[in-house]
Amino acid sequence: MTGHSSSCAEIAEQFPRLRAPELADLCSELQELRERTRSFARQELIPRALELDRRAGEEPGYFDWDVVRAGARAGMLRFLVPAPAGGSGGLAMHACIMMEELCAACAGIGLIFGAHGLGITPLLLGGAAHWDGVLAQLVASEASERPLLMALAITEPEAGTDVEDPDLLARGRITSHARRVPGGYRLSGTKRFISNGSVARWISVVMPTDPMRPAETETCFLVDTRSEGFAVSRAEHKMGQRACPAAELSFDEVFVPDELLVGREGDGATETLIVLACSRPPVGAIGTGIARGAYERLRAWLHEDDVGARLLERQHVQLALAQMEEEIHLAHQAYMDAAMEIDLWALGPTMRHPAARLLAGLPPSFRRRSRVRRKLLSGTARAQTVALLHRTTDDRRLSRAVGLSSLAKARGGDVAVRVTSAALQIAGLRAGPLRAELEKLWRDAKLVQIYEGTNQLNRVEVFRTLSNEEEMRCLPPRESIEPARMNGARA
Numbered sequence: 001m002t003g004h005s006s007s008c009a010e011i012a013e014q015f016p017r018l019r020a021p022e023l024a025d026l027c028s029e030l031q032e033l034r035e036r037t038r039s040f041a042r043q044e045l046i047p048r049a050l051e052l053d054r055r056a057g058e059e060p061g062y063f064d065w066d067v068v069r070a071g072a073r074a075g076m077l078r079f080l081v082p083a084p085a086g087g088s089g090g091l092a093m094h095a096c097i098m099m100e101e102l103c104a105a106c107a108g109i110g111l112i113f114g115a116h117g118l119g120i121t122p123l124l125l126g127g128a129a130h131w132d133g134v135l136a137q138l139v140a141s142e143a144s145e146r147p148l149l150m151a152l153a154i155t156e157p158e159a160g161t162d163v164e165d166p167d168l169l170a171r172g173r174i175t176s177h178a179r180r181v182p183g184g185y186r187l188s189g190t191k192r193f194i195s196n197g198s199v200a201r202w203i204s205v206v207m208p209t210d211p212m213r214p215a216e217t218e219t220c221f222l223v224d225t226r227s228e229g230f231a232v233s234r235a236e237h238k239m240g241q242r243a244c245p246a247a248e249l250s251f252d253e254v255f256v257p258d259e260l261l262v263g264r265e266g267d268g269a270t271e272t273l274i275v276l277a278c279s280r281p282p283v284g285a286i287g288t289g290i291a292r293g294a295y296e297r298l299r300a301w302l303h304e305d306d307v308g309a310r311l312l313e314r315q316h317v318q319l320a321l322a323q324m325e326e327e328i329h330l331a332h333q334a335y336m337d338a339a340m341e342i343d344l345w346a347l348g349p350t351m352r353h354p355a356a357r358l359l360a361g362l363p364p365s366f367r368r369r370s371r372v373r374r375k376l377l378s379g380t381a382r383a384q385t386v387a388l389l390h391r392t393t394d395d396r397r398l399s400r401a402v403g404l405s406s407l408a409k410a411r412g413g414d415v416a417v418r419v420t421s422a423a424l425q426i427a428g429l430r431a432g433p434l435r436a437e438l439e440k441l442w443r444d445a446k447l448v449q450i451y452e453g454t455n456q457l458n459r460v461e462v463f464r465t466l467s468n469e470e471e472m473r474c475l476p477p478r479e480s481i482e483p484a485r486m487n488g489a490r491a
């Protein structure tokens, strides 16, 4: 196993001002998570990876609920759910550590858990509104036969890149539409390429209330996939990461009650920007994990097989291995930089604000009283949550977080493709069963360059951050921070 870890020393070295005792807690929490995820991945993912890939290749949409149940038992579904809702309360760093470990074993199965986390992320911006609703339901379902999964639906048939960037959105060819009706909204339209879309019980869906003005009116809704008018219209044939189905979804006047609005009407473009800033470092970690998976398998073969051992004596192979190590190390570093920026400075302060802690300290039985719940779901509470975000972060920090996240995502995708290609080239036809594993990893790698915004779009975001005169390689701000659990508002 290689040394791509997030050690206490590594974090402290990058951020010399973080000497608080909580740093040790955070590091041991991350290390424990890494060990737990690695052992889960070895036991449950590696033995299934090739067979699931084959099965889902023959039968698009095929899904293995067994692995989801195993993941639920190992805590892989609750990692982003805030602590007051019964979850583990992680944010970007936790998600990254998990995704690298899962995807080093199987990126297809890893993406099931990643897409679930992606579906949860918009709810984290809604303060306490969803703690006692959908989020508590997700946690409660973990012990059941069918643990509840989530997904996020942004992409449309005529708009992929355009819906992921607030500036491009204004010109996007959006065809979906959320219409205001008494007591809620009616959603119509089509969403495409939605990971987990055919198996999720709840989907965070972004649609405009006025398709002619998407930038101003995009809004996020929580859709129960058992609602009338919702249908899975197609299961996609996937090139890689096949264990996680991608689906086309159709919405025909699907009713969403007011209480399942995520955030406020019209805030969808900003929410998408923040959600993608949080989810791109974990996608960089997916790429890093795939690259590490190929590199570790190749090294094991070179050391254990006679043909491999002869190859290992050649200098061009040694240089290729050193270059892979370098690429993986830097991809890991890039996603950790971005995740720390988000957790410690861009969004963490909102989650750790005294007002958020106060809410988190209220007993769930009190929060669930109908009068209190009505208040938590009210327009006033939603406006207060947004105001808190504005008070605790600023455009500079968000811009740097967006730039670093995009950099980490693009780097992770490119490194995955380069390392898997190089590994395949070295092993060639001589590697026996390893060849099938490397070929799958190479197919898995390509998708990382596409989803969560193509690498081209992400590089546009990096340039935008630079144009805002943001220093991307910099030390954290001076103010002291408390790097405790990010999304649990731990009191």
Ligand SMILES: Cc1cc2nc3c(=O)[nH]c(=O)nc-3n(C[C@H](O)[C@H](O)[C@H](O)COP(=O)(O)OP(=O)(O)OC[C@H]3O[C@@H](n4cnc5c(N)ncnc54)[C@H](O)[C@@H]3O)c2cc1C
Pocket (backbone or CB within 6 Å): 115, 151, 152, 153, 154, 155, 158, 159, 160, 161, 162, 164, 168, 192, 193, 194, 195, 196, 238, 241, 246, 447, 450, 451, 452, 453, 454, 455, 456, 457, 460
């Ligand atoms: C396996 C997989 C899983 C996915 N999962 C999800 C999911 O769970 N939820 C979801 O909502 N979506 C999901 N997607 C959709 C994904 O986010 C989009 O495919 C992606 O945003 C690109 O959109 P597009 O395919 O429409 O390409 P297009 O937007 O049509 O782009 C085509 C090409 O043009 C380039 N391009 C477009 N605009 C620009 C620009 N302004 N500047 C520079 N280059 C540009 C792109 O980089 C790309 O190379 C998934 C996609 C895949 C492949």
